[in-house]
Amino acid sequence: MRRTFVCLVVLLLAARAGADQPKGRLLLDHWYAAYLNGAKAGFVHTTVREFGSGTKILRTVNELDLRVKRFKDDVRMFMQTGTDETPAGKVTGVFMRQGLAEGQQLVLTGTVDDEQLHVKVTGLANPMDKKIWWNDQVIGLYGEMNLFRNKKVKPGDTFSYMHYEPSLNAVVTVKVTVKDFEEIDNNGRKLKLLRVESRPDKILGVQLPASSLWLNKDLDVVRSQVEMEGLGKLVLVQTSKEEAQRRDGPTAKLPDIGLTNLIRLNRRIEDPHETDSVTYRITLPNDDEPATAFVRDSRQKVARAKGKSFELTIQAIRKPDPDTDGGEDNVAEYLKSNDFINSKDAKVREFAAEAVGREKDPWRKAQRIERWVHDHMRVVNFSVAMATADHVARTLEGDCSEFAMLTAAMCRAAGVPARIAVGLVYAENKGMPTLAYHMWTEVCVAGQWLALDATLGRGSVGACHLKITHHSWNDTQSIAPLLPLTRVMLGKPAIEVIRTGAED
Known part of the structure; x- marks a missing residue:
């Protein structure tokens, strides 16, 4: 489960962007409740759909939907990112939809062509059409979801992998350290989960925060946590759709990031x-x-x-x-x-x-x-x-x-x-x-x-x-x-x- 984009979208305070509902056979539908400093703030929704009658393509979409306050105003933050991959794990395409203002949004799409990613951006005055360096070892969202299971990780393991960060239009290396099993209160249930630390390399000289992930017995991520300065502790917990979308009263309980950033x-x-x-x-x-x-x-x-x-x-x-x-x-x-x-x-x-x-x-x-x-x-x-x-x-x-x-x-x-x-x-x-x-x-x-x-x-x-x-x-x-x-x-x-x- 990618965390870098969460940190970046908080900086932008992205306005709500309309999301297209893709077709295709639904293979996976996961919901994660989002908590800021213990207060319910929104959700992350992840879907995987299969496309194609010949060569199959797996499209994974992450949707972040958060509510916070900024100088007493209610702020809705939304971002949609995704990747297209073959069942073997080769990334063939990327995309992002991000709100800039009411009625204005940035849309990025990219297709992989050999050692280049052909990126197009619309929604701005001058649509972008350019090619950037690409590495076939880059892992897509679906690959990330299965990464720990495929590697059969255990305490003490260390490794790194590359993923594409669309908000920066760049490939980022992430270093992973597998810690030990911990007893975690997850949605009121005591679970023994394997903790993993995930830390991206510096991006243009800036070190973004590390994330803590917790894996269940099947080595799936069921909980994550990242400390974001000015926002606080963001925790995502896998749960049902109903629980993820449930609103816990007014936004008055949520942190005012305008004030906490002072x-x-x-x-x-x-x-x-x-x-x-x-x-x-x-x-x-x-x-x-x-x-x-x-x-x-x-x-x-x-x-x-x-x-x-x-x-x-x-x-x-x-x-x-x-x-x-x-x-x-x-x-x-x-x-x-x-x-x-x-x-x-x-x-x-x-x-x-x-x-x-x-x-x-x-x-x-x-x-x-x-x-x-x-x-x-x-x-x-x-x-x-x-x-x-x-x-x-x-x-x-x-x-x-x-x-x-x-x-x-x-x-x-x-x-x-x-x-x-x-x-x-x-x-x-x-x-x-x-x-x-x-x-x-x-x-x-x-x-x-x-x-x-x-x-x-x-x-x-x-x-x-x-x-x-x-x-x-x-x-x-x-x-x-x-x-x-x-x-x-x-x-x-x-x-x-x-x-x-x-x-x-």
Whole structure:
């Protein structure tokens, strides 16, 4: 039972996507109840169907359906993944269906051709059609379900295998260690089950969490558990359809992942968004190289790295410096229209022209766009996943990711190079100082990158925005640009304010 996709879909908070009901002879129909920190949150449904009158194909489909809360809003997360395999275990095809926003979904299909996977992605502005490396040793979902039985695993065994992760469009190696038998309370029944630890290799430098699996006497997975920072303990238990789909009352009992993802600070920062300089001490106990987790650029510097901690000093840059050569001369990448930052969209271009008017100065153009987005959008829908800019231009609602995407697209449409920044921002929750995960926009003016945040609409960004990474979102139809954010979340960050500019 694959677990990697669960971690990734939680980052996206995927909106509900309609799932086609496949035909074919049903061979297997398994249901798993999903619990978050002990509260019933949804289910995973796995089916295997047989197709073909000559050469048989086994199609395995996993559907994840979870409910959580995010800043008091109910969020429905849905993702469908699957593989086609021969009875001998050769993968012939892959697919994924993932919601991006209400009425918008990404659909990936892939067919195996010798040593290549021919992948097509639809649902975005520019459908993708490309080939990636493939290895015939990759195991599909059906192969994973039978892996332990086929290997006749026993305590002490270790091995590895490869599977395809569609949310990243990449092949991932998973290392497996078979532990010992344990007595487990499984749906009120005491069972003696064999525990297995499953750990994926790093993906683009990010270590996703390991999973614990428990096997019954037939070596089938009947229970699994993964600890996900910001979400908590996710446990899947094999059960009946009725029990898996049963709802245990209101979502009030479920964790609010908006609140659980807040990082507490040791003290308040007065007038945070007007503060021009702050030094933070950041500790990432679960990261191998903490000092590389936050990007270094003209506004933030890393110093005094020791063990799992380092200092990050941020100096606000409020406007272009005419006496400074920013050094960024390769801006073509940040002017292109792409699937997420679709600056060629007619509505995006219309709004950009309306916001900019007759303004010619690039920095003032960008500031006017930031103000337009701030004034015209509504922060109403935290259940949206990662809507594209053209979609946002038609709804004019969302959270920080939608504000950032639309701002970047409108800036590009107005001829101002722009990219998306991902990181943390100062926020107070019931009087408690915290940092919240956040997205904003950066624009390049005279070779200098300057930050804007349409969620706040203040015309510049101070020292209370801590950037983890930035990306143009070109040539990507996956969530790979968010993996550095995942790295920080899984690093279990602790952050202190050491000093502010007013104290220097």
